[in-house]
Amino acid sequence: MPVEEAECPQSFSKGESEERCGKVLGENERWATEADMATLRHVADRIPAAAFFVVATEFCERFTYYGITGPFQNYIQNGYRVPGSRPGAIGGGQHLATGLSNFFQFWCYVTPILGAIVADQWLGKFKTILVFSLVYIVGDLILTLTSIPPAIRAGAALPGLATAMVTIGLATGGVKSSVSPMVAEQYTCTRPFVRRLKSGREVLVDRELTMQSVFNWFYWAINVGALSAIATTELEANVDFWPAFLLPTLMFVVCLSVFWMGRRRYVITQPTGSVVVRAYRVLAAGVRNSRAARAQGRVVLDDDGEPVHWLSYAKPSLCPDGAQLGWSDRFVDELRVALRSCKIFLCYPVFWLCYGQMSNNMISQSGQMNTGRVPNDIMQNIDPLCIIVLIPLFDKVVYPAFRRCGMELRPVVRITCGFLIAALAMAYAAIVQHLIYSTGPYYKTAGDDGHGFNDISAAIQVPGYVLLAVAEIFASVTGLEYAYKQAPESMRSIVMSLFLFTNAGGSVLAFCFNGIAANPHLVENFSIVAGLMGAFTVLFYLCFRHYDARDAREASRSVELERAEKPAPSEAA
Known part of the structure; x- marks a missing residue:
């Protein structure tokens, strides 16, 4: 079928659909369902x-x-040029x-x-x-x-x-x-x-x-x-x-x-700033804050009741001065x-x-x-x-x-x-x-x-x-x-x-x-x-x-x- 705006999830315009889905569907194409994922042959x-x-x-x-x-x-x-040599x-x-x-x-x-x-x-x-x-x-x-x-x-x-x-x-x-x-x-x-x-x-x-x-x-x-x-x-x-x-x-x-x-x-893709320095600071904060949390008995548990990963302690949401850290929870997860x-x-x-x-x-x-x-x-x-x-x-x-x-x-x-x-x-x-x-x-x-x-x-x-x-x-x-x-x-x-x-x-x-x-x-x-x-x-x-x-x-x-x-x-x- 021809490309339609409604083919991409929700009611996006054609330009928006390209941006959000990375593709506009062409003829003989449709978005996959869970049944398709389980039953159809996967190809490149x-x-x-x-x-x-x-x-x-x-x-x-x-x-x-x-x-x-x-x-x-x-x-x-x-x-x-040595005689007899390579x-x-x-x-x-x-x-x-x-x-x-x-x-x-x-x-x-x-x-x-x-x-x-x-x-x-x-x-x-x-x-x-x-x-x-x-x-x-x-x-x-x-x-x-x-x-x-x-x-x-x-x-x-x-x-x-x-x-x-x-x-x-x-x-x-x-x-x-x-x-x-x-x-x-x-x-x-x-x-x-x-x-x-x-x-x-x-x-x-x-x-x-x-x-x-x-x-x-x-x-x-x-x-x-x-x-x-x-x-x-x-x-x-x-x-x-x-x-x-x-x-x-x-x-x-x-x-x-x-x-x-x-x-x-x-x-x-445009440059967004090197992550090397930021990553170093996150790692240092994770080590420092996780040690402090263990020493003070402030261990944080995840949804399964298990202690969170040590790097999670670098997340702004778990730090008192999180607003000044210069990175987000998402960056720590990434x-x-x-x-x-x-x-x-x-x-x-x-x-x-x-x-x-x-x-x-x-x-x-x-x-x-x-x-x-x-x-x-x-x-x-x-x-x-x-x-x-x-x-x-x-x-x-x-x-x-x-x-x-x-x-x-x-x-x-x-x-x-x-x-x-x-x-x-x-x-x-x-x-x-x-x-x-x-x-x-x-x-x-x-x-x-x-x-x-x-x-x-x-x-x-x-x-x-x-x-x-x-x-x-x-x-x-x-x-x-x-x-x-x-x-x-x-x-x-x-x-x-x-x-x-x-x-x-x-x-x-x-x-x-x-x-x-x-x-x-x-x-x-x-x-x-x-x-x-x-x-x-x-x-x-x-x-x-x-x-x-x-x-x-x-x-x-x-x-x-x-x-x-x-x-x-x-x-x-």
Whole structure:
């Protein structure tokens, strides 16, 4: 049926209905009832065009990021044009290469917190992405110019790399903190509705499944962009490093252009002030007031007769000077929800420790094997290639198949599967390393100081990369989705940046392994990482297995409350 004002709950005008419901119903659509929620097949909605502009922007940014980082390990580890050695520039060895790689990853995932503060306090997500994109281009130019042959011979490669790493890492944080919540904000429908298909069958369009689909395709675009490392490592091996860095630099100009082209289509949220300082004050007030209440015997009980959460004591309604606090009861409740959702991120640093092996130690591992005519650092691209194939398969086949069987793979189950598979990938890498060390002619010194490779094919690495790709789909994509869905609207940028910050935690852990991140200790390196990931997989499931059922109950309760507050016309009649 055509769109009518009365289709949205209550008697709103068309403009008001769009604002309050996030959608105006079209032909063959109606608001869902409780019976629809229980009986109809749940499906994801169409992704809005504006979201694809943001996805394209992320593709270009990741093309740049992975394009420049792809050659980093060889660029740092090996000397410049050493006969019989892999391509290189700085000649710092594997310890320095792995250490700088871990630093860069750490820095890139610390700065999103700064980016979130800038976006929330001053610029908003759209302008934050624009400003930090310009900084990104400056960093790319520094890296490119200091990688030309005269600069390398003059000793400018290492200081130029360090300067570029700091600049690009800062820019990455500014972009990453805003782009993922911005892509999700382009889908504005907040209430489930029913759509009648051409076949006459009705399906329920579910926001949660739509968000899952949005982040699946967002992550898919990231990994298409990551394939840039194929081009840059080939350029590194067959031409030189400066064209390998120039290509991603030019792509980032395209990135900025694509993002600007979509400016008239975006749903743009204005900055409302950073929540970081306010959150700190609320936490301090909650600790202080809850201690005082317990000491004075003024414990407050909730509706079930249980003591309220300690953070509730920061609510103005429970404080004598509440009017002067500068925040509301609602803000305290939202902060509590945000903190609860962030608990699930605590085990992620170990996952990122596993994932980080792919961009440093596994590259060095392939350098110890026969790679034929392809560069050793091209092997890491097996991971994004697998993800490009598997994400559509999971989104359109695997997850719907589980739902049709009545076995919804909710976030905690998916994340647990991802952690377990990451542990298996590291165990497999340890086995591969043992085989390398057991094969001549160089055994445990292969790849060191201009030594060649052992007589074992690098193709044996492929299953390890496939396992890491599956682990990413289960753990990383789900983490992004969970960070967005569970965060209150006012805190989405900061919660998303805290999820990204767990990647920095993985880099900190990697520093602890730097002493064994080289020959002849790589078997121990991979084995310990595998065991650590396995232990944290068990710990994660034991601590958070009840979250799936709780989140499902709260989602159902939220829909019921929304229906009670905004009844559909048929119900009101």
